[in-house]
Amino acid sequence: MKSRLLAVTLALSGSAIAAALVLPVVAQESLLPEGFGSPQPATAPAPTPGPSPTSAPAPKAPAAPAPKAGASPLAPPVTTTLPASDAADASSEDGELEEGTSGQLKYDFPPGTRRLLTRIGPLTPETGGLAPDAFGVRGQYAAAIMRNTSGRLASRWGQILLRRALVSAIDTPPTINGADLAAERAALLLRMGESIAARRIVQSVDHDRASQRLVQVAQQAYLATADPAGMCPYVPAGLAHGDEQTWRLSAAICAGLSGEAGPAGWAIGRVRSSGKIANFDILLAERVLGATDAGRRSTTIEWDNIDRLTNWRFGMATATAIPIPAELRASQPAYMRGWTVLAPMTEIDDRIAAAPDAAARGILSSTAYVSLLSAAASEAEPPVPLAAQTETLRSAFRAASAADRYAAMARLWEGAGSTVQRYAALIATARAAAALPTGTDVGDDPWQLIGSMLAGGYDQNAMAWVPKVNVGTRAWGVLAVGSPRPLNGTSAGRIARFAGNDDSADQLRSKLLLAALAGLGRIDAGDAASAASDLGVDLARETRWARAIDQAAQRREPGMVALLAAAGMQGDWAKMPPYHLYRIVRALRGVGLEAEARMIAAEALVRV
Known part of the structure; x- marks a missing residue:
């Protein structure tokens, strides 16, 4: 029996293996901000990664020189409706679920493998994670901010940083149950589209200690x-405390x-x-059963009368290649577009359709995105637009001359x-750009x-272009905030020149440039005040959110700063609002995350 279970489980949970191949108290005043609920080797220098995300290993992209060591690299979704948190531990005993479901296996932990709830998360400082005390000691406060953060972030680099913070091995504050904080x-990771990272956090807590x-x-x-099999250890507690019918279907599958x-069959019949x-959701469960020895007949799935894709339908259909x-x-x-991209058993056309959004959000690294496009283009008969896109991308990496690559x-x-x-x-x-x-x-x-x-985080390579750009252009602005070292002569006059070329609505790009420069400390206070007056922007605006992120920076809590920045x-x-970017950049810089602050600021000027 156990051998059959292992075989089917491995078949249904292939996402964990294959996906590795692609690769913030609301009272009186809301804490949340208003308005938001291969290159030529002869002349081309090798790209030097700066604060690039560290994603899981991905298949080889088109040939490119190996990056040299540069600035410190960074470690590298739905609004899922879930029950409210319960501080009490809802651990269940191993054994039978109830009458008619005695087929549940026991999940025993070998001696010495038990994990404590005092520190949860897989990413340590040695592997790119934040320090264990990165979120401070206010556990309920951090959890409340997480619950009220939608997961749809403007910044790709903001998401990369938040994912890194949430997956870090964090000490559990005494004010909250560790399983609840996990x-x-x-x-939040699920709402961000980060399905694999979310599962890693879940798996960091022994199932019998889950709240x-x-x-x-x-x-x-x-x-x-x-991965339907992954739910099995949680079925007893799910039947006791959760949505009974959904958990009964899960019990049947297990x-x-x-x-x-x-x-x-008894559990399916009862539901x-x-x-x-x-009945459609029941049929999906039966389809999963059809892949096991317990499946007695094939099940036909018709989507004719289905008007929305729920999490259950996504998971069951994807697991059985429907x-x-x-x-x-x-x-x-x-958020489900992120799940789609990270699920390797999904049809390649669906993954390619979801990939631009996933890349722009930070779910896919540059290398992983190129690898996915390359894999799709290698299919027997790729769509004509995809074949043309990948051929052009190949030229960007491999064309004989630099002019042709550009x-x-x-x-x-x-x-x-x-x-x-476009992003x-x-x-x-x-x-390819870094190697030009x-x-x-x-x-x-x-x-x-x-x-x-x-x-892509190639800030050292971008720095080489400083002598080639004209002051006041958009490229100059991006370099002024994104380069590892401040540019000489940044002043109110140069910001005014930049504003004169600004075609964004209400000169938002110029306001964000000023906010970023001020937050990074790259402009004199007097020049900053003069430019702010000219642009009509108030960077010193005080709100509850602004005070919270400033205080988190003063307490030296990079995890909390990353959460509040999100x-x-x-x-x-x-x-x-420009003052948001100012506070975010200043706070990140204050807790030693200046590289991330620079990348977020540069992204703002590129995307506005």
């Missing part, structure tokens, strides 16, 4: 990663995975007779459709070239 971390809240989040994490057809859950109709894909929640990059940047797709194109060409010789003719304002490098970057860049 649940809020995982739930009621973590049990419910665990079910969502295993649905997001299309009984089937253990080879017991009787209990599986169907209750009439409390759509194609999801395009119209449902088009209306799926934004021309290929420009075609990708200008040929993309939506704003998300994703910059991400895809990051390594500085003697290449790139026009008077190569802001896209500079933006592409910084989208709360201040919900929505999109067009809604970003």
